[in-house]
Amino acid sequence: MTRFSRRTLLTGGVGLAGLGVGAAAVGVGQELSEPATAPSTLPFFGDHQSGIVTPMQAHANFIGLDLIDAADHTALQGMLRLWTQDAANLTQGEPGFSDTEPELAGAPARLSIAVGFGPGAFASQVLAAKKPAWCAPLPAFGIDRLQERWGQTDVVVAVACDDPMTLAHAVRMVVAPVRRRMRVRWMQQGFHHRRNLFGQVDGTVQPSDDRHDDLVWDDGAEQAWMADGTSLVLRRIAMNMDTWEALDRRGRELSVGRSLDTGAPLTGTTETDEAVFSATKGGIPVIPESAHIARAHQRSDREQFLRRPYSYDLAPPGVDGDTSDSGLIFAAYQRDPLAQYLPVQQRLADHDALNEWTTPIGSAVYAMLPGARPGSYLGAPLFE
Template structure:
């Protein structure tokens, strides 16, 4: 899981068309940005609210709880993330509170030309929505809300290329994922021709984007599956913290960081990569992983920590230190036992245990009600980003299959792999180099 960060997002390189450099994908509203109906209510209050989001918010929000007057948008609502840039947004963007994952299959008779028209429509609408603008024929679902860090990310599944007559452009890295021992996959909730990831810090804003894009797919693509997820809302803690999963564990401490020297090489396809249309893109592995929470919750705290290899309270490795202290896999306790057990999750998943294999995990939690036995149908919508799945997700998952204590409490029920091309400049659309090249 990716590290939870403040509402303001880290800048990214976003060179535009013809090699020029656009402004970074800053999360703050740009001074010259258009003020839409959705943003009009709150831009004046954004600066004052920023301090609340950074810290001390709990008391302030409690004091305001009994007010009946409408409040202006806070910095959470007014945050924008540009749709345009070298990379698509939603990959290194800080985790949002609400997410939708949706896959489509091309409708019978829909060809390459129809797919290009759809991606053109989708990109235009996503660009409007991420700026807080209502597209034509808007439903009004989020009319009075700000953009709330909305991101929309598009990808192509392996089956898309055959159906669109683009087999010669199929990337080698989009080969089917191998079977894993932990798989219990449902075909109807796996794979797909086209994929959209939507994230926002407001639930109505996220649903608004989902609805707008689904409407525009009519006649060209049919819904295959859809999943809904959530994370902690930015500003809900006294200071920025790594997110917790539904097992209560701090999750994402060991994620690659944009400041790492090899981050770009691990996560993004290079400009000279193959195929050429995937330059600056990435590959997303999507897995719906149900957690056996009833079984997990019955473990003692000590046992839970040994299964994971980190303290539950603060995420510090059992080899000592604080959350960000590097894990010492060679650390031995006074009785001669390994401080981090041989089958502990952090040991088995560590890059040092997998010839340096790493991926950027940026998931959402989910809860889809309860199963017939009363157990929660809940877990993780796992999304892993890497330049090559065979060097990122696949070797790590194979290692986890061989002996990870945490795997006994997980069920992998859906799986998909998508090629996510680089971003686009204003006036262009995502996938244009593929569909018009």
């Protein structure tokens, strides 16, 4: 695969859209981490798909789709060409190819549309040998209460945007044109905030930007076509608001290992302070060994991955006295989920104080395609 300068493409992407296509300042509340000066368009073409290491947008919709005929690789190829064409336009503020509501396309608001393959997408004869070894459901964890309705699908499309109407329109343009080829199994809609619905500051510890090349992006060593792609682990984690709120504040801070107000580890004073797990007070660890951050903390350099959690808050189902249907759409990106994500998740599954109030109800793994090269389409290296 020919490499090309990322800088050139980024500039090219903005150039395509024309500067100032969307004024679309962002800022949805003071606690969001995005700068108010964020540009309104993200590049579509490039080494990598946008929406993965991009600063998080305010809203996201993960669409899980199943192929109607998984053996038909040409249908898959057709969908990829079609999505590429539409995403290249929509992300730059232009209508999609068969767009019947072009007026909804004008405010891209940092729209990104990223495509990934689950194991089922490699079912055709042509693609069978192209499946990365890690592209399979995660092993079962004792804490899981997985529901098929939130389970593994053949394909995922991760759409994210700062404007919910632009997002809805883009989702429509992803789903409608492929309706004869794919069925939507689920949509997971969420919003981004630096805190989750438990009030906890979330997503503090992340790989530094200069580690994306070795921790996030695939190098093509196992599957050449995957170079510049990555893996997505998508977990739907229900959060039980009722029982969480019955716990006192100190108990809640100990279960996480961070103070609720500043998000600082219990051994520090500001959010970005490194936690000191060896610190004790009166012989007792300041951060309990069972605290979420103690269990989640990396025990080797490889145990790092990029987390992009979105909160969801839906109407309660209206049965059994439940007063909420809330939780987290936990999206983790890493080169190798088995080496990077799995050991951490296994520790959390074995013992994590937070498990008492959280329940994984969905789980899926996807190979997120490399970026599309101008003039080509997403996933083209798969068919070469």
